[in-house]
Amino acid sequence: GAGVSQSxxxxxxxxxxxxxxxxxxxxxxxxxxxxxxxxxQGLEFLIYFQGNSAPDKSGLPSDRFxxxxxxxxxxxxxxxxxxxxxxxxxLCASSPSGVGTEAFFGQGTRLTVV
Amino acid sequence: xxxVTQIPAALSVPEGENLVLNxxxxxxxxxxxxxxxxDPGKGLTxxxxxxxxxxxxxxGRLNASLDKSSGRSTLYIAxxxxxxxxxxxxxxxxxxxxxxxxxxxxxxxxxP
Numbered sequence: 375g376a377g378v379s380q381s382x383x384x385x386x387x388x389x390x391x392x393x394x395x396x397x398x399x400x401x402x403x404x405x406x407x408x409x410x411x412x413x414x415q416g417l418e419f420l421i422y423f424q425g426n427s428a429p430d431k432s433g434l435p436s437d438r439f440x441x442x443x444x445x446x447x448x449x450x451x452x453x454x455x456x457x458x459x460x461x462x463x464x465l466c467a468s469s470p471s472g473v474g475t476e477a478f479f480g481q482g483t484r485l486t487v488v
Numbered sequence: 489x490x491x492v493t494q495i496p497a498a499l500s501v502p503e504g505e506n507l508v509l510n511x512x513x514x515x516x517x518x519x520x521x522x523x524x525x526x527d528p529g530k531g532l533t534x535x536x537x538x539x540x541x542x543x544x545x546x547x548g549r550l551n552a553s554l555d556k557s558s559g560r561s562t563l564y565i566a567x568x569x570x571x572x573x574x575x576x577x578x579x580x581x582x583x584x585x586x587x588x589x590x591x592x593x594x595x596x597x598x599x600p
Contacts, residue, residue: 419587430586473519476537
């Protein structure tokens with residue numbers, strides 16, 4: 375596609391439910407990143423994929439968070455047993471090959487846990 | 489641990505003014521530095537990417553400089569326009585890491 379696509383754009387869920395957030399990177403980009411932006415906070419790194427592998431998942435805040443990438447393309451971020459503090463905008467980015475190459479971001483998914 | 493700071497946090501200027509946004513980082517061992525803009529409720533739009541070996545990059549009315557040894561970058565916007573109103577973020581890619589470390593941004597308002 376022309377850009378990084380994320381879905382849904384908005385998600386409201388009840389506390390304790392599981393949610394899945396989807397990211398379609400730019401075609402041919404091997405590197406994919408997930409970030410979280412909480413109200414009034416900066417962007418927080420969550421996880422990095424190179425192809426289908428995740429060499430850096432150091433930013434995942436707890437074991438309720440997981441992510442996978444299949445076919446070197448689409449990625450899904452899953453949050454289990456959501457908590458109110460998970461409310462944030464989740465941003466996905468891709469780049470042609472990782473370090474040294476320009477990162478392009480999607481529009482984000484705004485997650486609200488009620 | 490790399491820390492990125494952007495000053496000022498907010499800036500309001502009249503249309504037509506030239507302005508400078510500042511970004512500083514604590515660890516000079518970076519691969520590159522990238523400037524983004526973020527419009528309210530939107531994702532990030534990449535503006536300029538400067539590799540660690542470069543001193544500056546230009547795109548239209550935007551010019552970004554990098555002084556790696558002193559841990560500083562500036563984004564210069566010439567002849568500002570109301571459409572430039574947005575939050576501007578800088579981010580560095582740390583040596584030995586793939587992740588971007590972001591500053592908290594400068595919220596720019598250009599008044600007609």
